[in-house]
Amino acid sequence: MSFMQQTLALGRPDAADRPRRPRWRAPVHGVELAWALAFIAPYVAVFLAFVLYPIGYGLWMGRSPSLYAELAQDPRYLQTVVNTALFVGIGVNLKLFLALLLSGFFMRRRRWIKAVLAIFILPWALPAIPAFLSIHWMLIGERGLLDGLLETLFGVGGPIWFNHRWLALGCNIAAYLWKWLPFWTVILIAARMAIPQELLEAADIDGATGMRRFLHVTFPLLANVYLVCTLLSTIWTLGDFTTVYYVSGGAPSRSSEVLSIIGVRYAFDVARPSLGVAAALSALPVLIPIVIVLMRRIQTRGVQL
């Protein structure tokens, strides 16, 4: 950093003739502009070729209204919509609520709690496919590991998990929680750490401890991060293909499938790509408002991460 010390010693030669306008208003000139454009060029290229073009192409493929009429008449599609709403609605909210509580637990300064955290984040590090395959084998059949444990430890015969639609849906949500809870817990731990210690101490002195401190001090400060996390996570979960595909595989008889799977099935099993695209696009009325709110939130407040 010697250049910085030099500058400090010599003063800034051009400080006098530079207009004192806010930095972001100052116009960008020649070389600098060229560099800035060169820096964003790779991303712009990726965005145009692999995001904008596919999305535009998808919109064009799903442009015919008759496709949506056809979807509305397919009982399987309607069932899938219900599954998706439950999977996303319960999964995301339960996950973030638990993450909020657990982040408080992991803030306690104990050595053994640090060790628990190191183990707790293992599911995040574990790639999704091996993890979900293992969970699949844990639950499948009459005597997977979980039923084996129930039998040995408690003498209870567990259910056949994938033989019932709601049970299978519950298993999918549990597997989803297992995989993604650690990531969001870590994010919320980071957000909690960003809260100035003085605020919490002031609350303590005023007698707000425990539940009250959480409700009136911690949570209001986390609210924005919590909202952004919920929105981002809703978007990602709506498009989650792997969890349901590997854990229940749609069992029993495709009754626990979600939207992202049925789209692919229409396109590649029945060879109706446009119908598949239409099934995916039918989630747009939910997705577009979320993305708009997300953009505004991130712009105006910023997210601490």
Add this chain to the structure above:
Amino acid sequence: MSVALAPGRRPRRPHYRLRQAFVEAASVLLGAVLVIWSLLPVYNMLLIALDAEGDTEYAGIIWPPEPSFESFKAIWTEDYWYLEHFWHQFANSLYIGLATMALTVLIGSLASFAVGRTRLRKGWLLTDAALLTYVIPASFVVIPFHRIIHSYGLTDNLIAVVAAEVAFATPFAILILQQYGRLIPVELDEAARVDGASPVQIYWRIYLPLMAPALAAVGTYALLLAWGEYLYQWLLLSSTRSMTVAVAIEQFFDSDEAPWNYMMAVAIVYALPPIVIFYGLRRYMAAGLTRGGVKG
């Protein structure tokens, strides 16, 4: 109860201690539950992989009776029908994962540098546009993407998968990098500029080193995304030459022999590289996610 306690305020102290003990006991219990919850599927993997026959999942056992490393040996020597090309597939997965990681870090950091650190007007437009990527989730775009890859002439090419992963990882990377970049004082850039440093030098010598924790976090995120992704790899890669482990592992379901021990052994071997990288970079990532060492 408050009436009973009213005369002397004394009983508060033992009460308090009791409460402390209760909280302590509850948190130990919670810790134990979390550890079991997190490790159970991992244990299940080992249980099945160490079984010689590969049918424990139907036997209801909770402990491997005769642990055998036969399945891992078979992977090492590729000594089984489904494992014939394992190391080649592994190399393909590694190529996709590392390329995605490197490109996401490079492209993301360049873009967030341009938006956050140069006086580019309307730079925020780029961040917003990047978020547009998430209007339609990746698994929904896969159908048009599949067709477009044909028209690009990238059918059955690993680059197509890398492109898809990078396209979906970079917006989140830009978001994180921009937030983190705000913690690095702009004065540093200005001082360097005054000394005649070009934007490339500022990017390379100042921005990147100071952003290291955030870059580690973003790189790991991209790697895990690519490593855990199945749909694009399955649809875009078809030949034996370009197949990845993620796709190959699914083929075990087609077998009549129920080689589940091989399948789980493959799953364990496949899970190792990201775990090593993840725990190796964890120190940096924790810093990247929690404000880091740079303070303005």
